[in-house]
Structures are given as structure tokens and as C-alpha cells.
Amino acid sequence: MIQLKKGVYWVGVIDWNIRSFHGYVTNRGTTYNAYLIVDDKVALVDTVKNAFFPQMLRRIREIINPEEVDFLVSNHTEPDHSGSIREFMKAAKRTELIASEPGLKELRRYYGEDLKGTTIKEKPEVNLGSRTLQFLPVPMVHWPDSMVTYIPEEKLLLSNDAFGQHLATSKRFDDEVDQAVLMQEAKTYYANIVMHLWRPISKALEALKGVKIDMIAPSHGIIWRNHPEKIVDAYRKWVDGVSEPKVVIVYDTMWGSTERVANALLEGIVTEGVEARLYRLRSANNTEIITDILDAKAVLVGSPTLNNGLFPTVASFLTYMKGLRPQKKFAAVFGSYGWGGGAKREAEAMIRAAGIEVMESDLDFNFRPNERELERARGYGRKIASKVVGK
Numbered sequence: 001m002i003q004l005k006k007g008v009y010w011v012g013v014i015d016w017n018i019r020s021f022h023g024y025v026t027n028r029g030t031t032y033n034a035y036l037i038v039d040d041k042v043a044l045v046d047t048v049k050n051a052f053f054p055q056m057l058r059r060i061r062e063i064i065n066p067e068e069v070d071f072l073v074s075n076h077t078e079p080d081h082s083g084s085i086r087e088f089m090k091a092a093k094r095t096e097l098i099a100s101e102p103g104l105k106e107l108r109r110y111y112g113e114d115l116k117g118t119t120i121k122e123k124p125e126v127n128l129g130s131r132t133l134q135f136l137p138v139p140m141v142h143w144p145d146s147m148v149t150y151i152p153e154e155k156l157l158l159s160n161d162a163f164g165q166h167l168a169t170s171k172r173f174d175d176e177v178d179q180a181v182l183m184q185e186a187k188t189y190y191a192n193i194v195m196h197l198w199r200p201i202s203k204a205l206e207a208l209k210g211v212k213i214d215m216i217a218p219s220h221g222i223i224w225r226n227h228p229e230k231i232v233d234a235y236r237k238w239v240d241g242v243s244e245p246k247v248v249i250v251y252d253t254m255w256g257s258t259e260r261v262a263n264a265l266l267e268g269i270v271t272e273g274v275e276a277r278l279y280r281l282r283s284a285n286n287t288e289i290i291t292d293i294l295d296a297k298a299v300l301v302g303s304p305t306l307n308n309g310l311f312p313t314v315a316s317f318l319t320y321m322k323g324l325r326p327q328k329k330f331a332a333v334f335g336s337y338g339w340g341g342g343a344k345r346e347a348e349a350m351i352r353a354a355g356i357e358v359m360e361s362d363l364d365f366n367f368r369p370n371e372r373e374l375e376r377a378r379g380y381g382r383k384i385a386s387k388v389v390g391k
């Protein structure tokens with residue numbers, strides 16, 4: 001039995017084996033956290049992915065008869081949290097489902113129009129006896145329905161998706177795990193799930209400024225009990241688009257020509273003492289690349305022209321980046337072609353559509369770049385390095 005505070009229990013599950021969370025590569029698995037608050041009245045906040053329902057129910061039964069659960073709070077409709085609502089309501093017949101207004105509508109779309117529930121407009125808070133559950137809408141952190149549940153008497157924020165990490169571990173608290181791994185997974189989660197939602201997140205962080213918090217319990221990963229301000233400060237930095245003097249080079253290659261340009265650019269950048277990271281798209285995944293881009297100042301994208309357009313792996317990456325819209329970066333495009341280009345133009349259009357400034361470049365080479373052309377690429381790399389450090 002894991003208690004966050006006296007009478008507040010973790011009743012979630014650990015998904016050790018998930019490696020793709022709708023495309024997000026989750027090398028360290030994840031958890032679906034649900035919380036049981038036992039007071040004069042009893043509340044369950046969030047459920048778990050449907051396949052894990054028996055595990056969650058078993059954990060609840062170790063503490064209390066599920067039939068004694070008065071309230072089931074759904075902070076967020078996405079099925080990794082709401083997936084067991086129907087089953088739980090069968091096991092806890094008198095429980096009252098509470099969700100935001102959009103949340104209840106969405107839950108009915110997923111689980112049937114006959115789903116009974118109360119909105120937070122009708123019940124903005126619930127008194128459990130010695131504790132209160134306050135429901136605070138945080139729309140678009142992560143969906144329109146998203147809300148957080150705050151327990152003022154415990155200074156405890158049940159934050160759902162916000163501040164989460166896809167990290168499966170037998171430990172539950174921040175002070176029990178490797179800090180570098182924890183922050184890397186928090187960063188990966190932010191970059192891949194919510195980076196494009198920086199405005200609503202920023203608004204939510206503003207709203208939380210006056211709220212006294214000494215523990216944050218998200219619905220994925222570990223609970224921040226030791227230093228909750230650590231993750232809040234990291235989010236502040238990420239929503240502000242704070243970057244490091246770092247360049248990420250992303251490319252794919254057919255016969256090695258675009259790769260030669262990528263390496264020449266890298267050489268030029270590092271000779272200026274600036275950090276650069278190189279990713280060939282068939283050896284790396286979008287999840288890790290976009291995470292590295294989150295705090296990089298510049299992105300260089302390379303594609304050979306294939307059939308008058310972008311190489312498919314580069315098109316896939318740019319589609320992913322366009323959706324996540326990294327802030328306050330600049331980019332440039334390079335590549336190679338045979339008898340008619342096309343990739344560079346398409347790449348530049350997609351990067352602009354991602355809201356990223358594109359620098360002019362003359363780095364699209366016919367068949368194979370010669371030494372003079374590679375020297376031009378090295379020179380361009382040095383220029384990028386200067387821009388990155390603000391010279």
C-alpha cells in the first residue's frame with residue numbers, strides 16, 4: 001500500500017512493457033496513476049487504461065470495499081485515464097462521476113450516452129469530511145476537458161497529464177529515483193505531448209502561482225514530493241522556449257550525399273565550440289529528436305530529393321515537428337538531388353508551417369557534393385554556430 005499523505009493512496013498501475021504510446025517511443029514504459037482519498041467520504045481520482053482495471057481494483061480492495069467509493073473524479077477523458085470508468089462504476093454502484101463539462105460530453109462519446117455524471121459547474125468542489133477536493137479546469141493541458149484536482153488541506157495537487165513522465169519504476173516518489181533519468185523523461189514527455197500547448201500551460205502555471213503546493217501527483221510516472229518546484233520551474237523554462245546554444249542536425253540520405261553535407265555542417269559548428277547533435281532518421285526516432293530540439297536554438301534539416309519531393313522519413317519527421325511547433329528556433333535546409341530538386345522547397349515550407357524561421361541556404365547539391373561544396377557547408381556551419389551564440 002502506498003500512501004502519499006495519511007489517507008491518500010496511490011492505486012495506479014505500472015505498464016512496464018509499453019514501447020509505443022500512440023507513436024511516442026516509451027523506452028522506459030509508463031504508469032497510469034489513480035489516487036484514492038479515504039475520509040468520511042471516499043473519492044477515487046482518475047482510473048487506468050482498461051486492460052489494467054483488475055490490478056487497480058485489487059489495489060483499491062486492499063484499502064477499502066469499492067462499493068464505499070462515493071465519488072469518481074475524471075480529470076481527463078483520454079482513455080489512459082478514463083478507460084476503466086465503466087467497469088469501476090459497475091463495481092462501485094453508488095459512486096458519483098464528476099468531470100468538467102467538456103469532459104462529461106467526451107466521456108459519453110467514448111463510453112455511451114447513458115453514462116451518468118455531474119459536472120464541475122454543478123459541483124466545483126466536494127467536501128469529503130476533513131478534506132476538500134477542488135476542481136480547477138486547465139483546458140488544453142492536454143485536451144479541452146482537462147482539469148486538475150487540488151486538496152488544499154494537504155497542499156496536494158493531482159495534476160493528471162501535467163508534470164508527468166513516461167517512466168515505469170517500482171519507486172513512486174521523486175526522491176527515490178535517479179534525478180537525471182527523471183528529468184530526461186519529464187522533458188521527453190513535455191516535448192512529445194504538450195510542447196505545442198505552451199500557451200494554455202503558461203496560463204495554467206499562472207493560475208497555480210497563488211496555490212500552496214507541497215506535493216504534485218501526476219497521472220504518469222513518479223510523484224513530486226521532495227521538490228515539486230523542480231518540475232514547475234522546468235515547465236516555466238519550457239513554456240518560455242528557453243534554449244541552449246545547441247544545434248540539432250536531422251537528415252536522411254540515399255547514397256551518402258546528404259550525409260556528407262550533414263557531417264560538413266557538424267564539423268563547421270563544432271570547430272566554433274558550439275554543441276551539435278546529429279541524427280540520421282533511419283537510426284533515430286522522432287521522440288528522441290524532438291526532445292533534443294526542445295532546448296536547441298537551431299535545427300538543420302537535410303533531405304535528398306526523391307521523386308521530386310521529400311525523402312519519406314524526413315517528411316514524417318517534419319509532419320511530427322509541425323504538430324509540436326517548437327518555439328523560438330531558427331532552421332536551415334540542406335540536401336542533394338539528381339536531375340530536379342524539390343525536397344528543399346517542401347522542407348522549407350513545412351518548417352515555416354511549424355512557425356520556425358528558415359534561414360537562406362545554398363546547400364542543395366547535384367548528385368555528390370565536391371570538396372569545394374563541402375567547404376561551403378563547413379563555412380555555413382560556422383555561420384550557424386555564430387548565430388546560435390548571438391555573435
Ligand code: FEO
Nearest residue numbers: 076078080142161
Ligand atoms: Fe495521459 Fe492526455 O492522457
